[in-house]
Amino acid sequence: MKVVKFGGTSVGSAQRMKHVANLISQDSTPKIIVLSAVSGTTNSLVAIAESIEKGKPEEALQKIVQLKTSYEVLVSELVSQTATQQKAQAILEEHFGLLEAQAKMVYSDSMQRLIVAQGELLSTKLFMLYLEEAQIAAEWWYAPDFMQIDSFKEPLIPQLRAGVMDKVKASPQHLFITQGFICVNEKGEIDNLKRGGSDYSATLIGAAISAEEVQIWTDIDGMHNNDPRVVENTYPIAELSFDEASELAYFGAKILHPSSIWPVQKFNVPVRLLNTMQPEARGTYISAKTGQEEVKALAAKDGITAIKIKSSRMILAYGFLRKIFEIFENYRTSIDMITTSEVAVSVTIDDNTYIEPILAELQKLGTVEVDYNQTIVCIVGNLVADSKGIVKKVFDSLEDIPVRMISYGGSKNNISLLVDVSQKVKALKQLNKGLFQN
Ligand SMILES: Nc1ncnc2c1ncn2[C@@H]1O[C@H](COP(=O)(O)OP(=O)(O)O)[C@@H](O)[C@H]1O
Numbered sequence: 001m002k003v004v005k006f007g008g009t010s011v012g013s014a015q016r017m018k019h020v021a022n023l024i025s026q027d028s029t030p031k032i033i034v035l036s037a038v039s040g041t042t043n044s045l046v047a048i049a050e051s052i053e054k055g056k057p058e059e060a061l062q063k064i065v066q067l068k069t070s071y072e073v074l075v076s077e078l079v080s081q082t083a084t085q086q087k088a089q090a091i092l093e094e095h096f097g098l099l100e101a102q103a104k105m106v107y108s109d110s111m112q113r114l115i116v117a118q119g120e121l122l123s124t125k126l127f128m129l130y131l132e133e134a135q136i137a138a139e140w141w142y143a144p145d146f147m148q149i150d151s152f153k154e155p156l157i158p159q160l161r162a163g164v165m166d167k168v169k170a171s172p173q174h175l176f177i178t179q180g181f182i183c184v185n186e187k188g189e190i191d192n193l194k195r196g197g198s199d200y201s202a203t204l205i206g207a208a209i210s211a212e213e214v215q216i217w218t219d220i221d222g223m224h225n226n227d228p229r230v231v232e233n234t235y236p237i238a239e240l241s242f243d244e245a246s247e248l249a250y251f252g253a254k255i256l257h258p259s260s261i262w263p264v265q266k267f268n269v270p271v272r273l274l275n276t277m278q279p280e281a282r283g284t285y286i287s288a289k290t291g292q293e294e295v296k297a298l299a300a301k302d303g304i305t306a307i308k309i310k311s312s313r314m315i316l317a318y319g320f321l322r323k324i325f326e327i328f329e330n331y332r333t334s335i336d337m338i339t340t341s342e343v344a345v346s347v348t349i350d351d352n353t354y355i356e357p358i359l360a361e362l363q364k365l366g367t368v369e370v371d372y373n374q375t376i377v378c379i380v381g382n383l384v385a386d387s388k389g390i391v392k393k394v395f396d397s398l399e400d401i402p403v404r405m406i407s408y409g410g411s412k413n414n415i416s417l418l419v420d421v422s423q424k425v426k427a428l429k430q431l432n433k434g435l436f437q438n
């Protein structure tokens with residue numbers, strides 16, 4: 001069994017959906033197909049929910065009509081037989097009807113999650129109709145039937161394995177179509193795996209059933225050595241270890257959801273990143289294999305807050321770090337980078353939900369300084385002993401860029417630098433030149 005995920009751009013139009021149908025039906029290997037919402041849909045659904053939250057139902061309804069119109073165009077291009085067109089129309093009525101009903105109700109967080117879940121339900125149902133018309137046999141699965149998260153938002157893998165295996169065993173089909181991103185939470189409400197979560201859905205399913213491999217099809221030919229949106233002349237990396245891919249995903253390489261690697265790493269299921277628009281390109285192969293000692297790629301993660309705590313006792317007493325960590329632990333806020341000196345500790349976090357109470361408690365331990373809008377620039381590769389002078393190249397490349405924190409040696413795969421967000425693009429470009437073009 002392979003688990004094959006197609007992202008929003010891969011199902012972004014009728015033509016692309018037809019292309020995907022062609023790609024998945026070329027051989028008889030059993031496949032679980034995980035689809036995202038049509039590109040742009042989740043953003044529109046988030047905007048609809050925001051209008052309802054702001055108490056502007058008319059604005060929400062206007063946005064719903066606009067989105068529905070774009071789906072009517074998609075349907076008219078996707079299916080041609082009268083019976084299938086009627087079924088498609090019924091699907092639009094069901095899901096846009098639900099949105100319209102929500103717009104007239106009082107906003108809640110669970111309503112927001114229900115609204116954003118409609119994208120993947122629409123894409124998978126419409127895709128099924130095209131398969132029906134193209135006479136490609138497949139079965140549709142409702143992801144919340146098997147994708148569950150607990151009260152800490154962690155996925156329940158044994159339940160996932162049992163749910164998926166039961167469905168496979170009960171079916172004569174070898175193609176199964178399901179939604180990425182959406183799941184059910186501990187209260188039985190529809191929930192999601194956070195933005196970009198369809199990658200995570202696919203790797204969770206692949207890990208849970210020990211799939212042969214997970215394929216993630218997107219609009220680029222694999223993981224590039226730097227962010228192609230801001231740096232020119234980037235290139236795809238043929239192979240990455242799980243550790244390298246995990247660091248890149250966590251530190252901002254948008255092609256992969258930040259949490260998507262741990263499940264496949266734990267269950268040793270390889271992942272291929274492939275380009276829907278260029279299926280013959282070899283893409284990136286991610287596995288347990290560790291490559292040569294070299295820098296593989298750069299990534300950057302925005303929205304970082306740096307917090308410096310200066311001990312009021314001047315010399316760090318033992319137990320000081322524990323007290324600091326306990327505060328972050330109590331607010332379930334994870335720390336990305338940490339540096340210490342004799343008198344101070346600096347940490348970074350990417351989630352400011354509990355920043356106020358965290359700062360209030362830290363202030364009891366010493367003087368606290370906070371810098372918002374920071375970016376972690378991350379250099380990833382097999383950097384075991386740095387026999388190639390990578391650190392020197394990093395410092396030479398950064399020349400005139402003020403660096404707020406540096407972390408090296410925490411993992412053999414990563415050098416992290418903290419810079420102000422305004423320096424991000426410059427840092428990525430200069431490091432690209434210094435590390436890959438000499
Ligand atoms: N290092 C990187 N390598 C490849 N793509 C990257 C990288 N960093 C950012 N990206 C961006 O990620 C995009 C693909 O991810 P995403 O938009 O989530 O795709 P999908 O909608 O298919 O899930 C690419 O178009 C590219 O602009």
Ligand SMILES: N[C@@H](CC(=O)OP(=O)(O)O)C(=O)O
Binds near residue numbers: 181
């Ligand atoms: N549709 C969801 C989930 C997702 O993973 O999308 P994509 O695969 O297009 O990044 C989102 O936009 O967040």
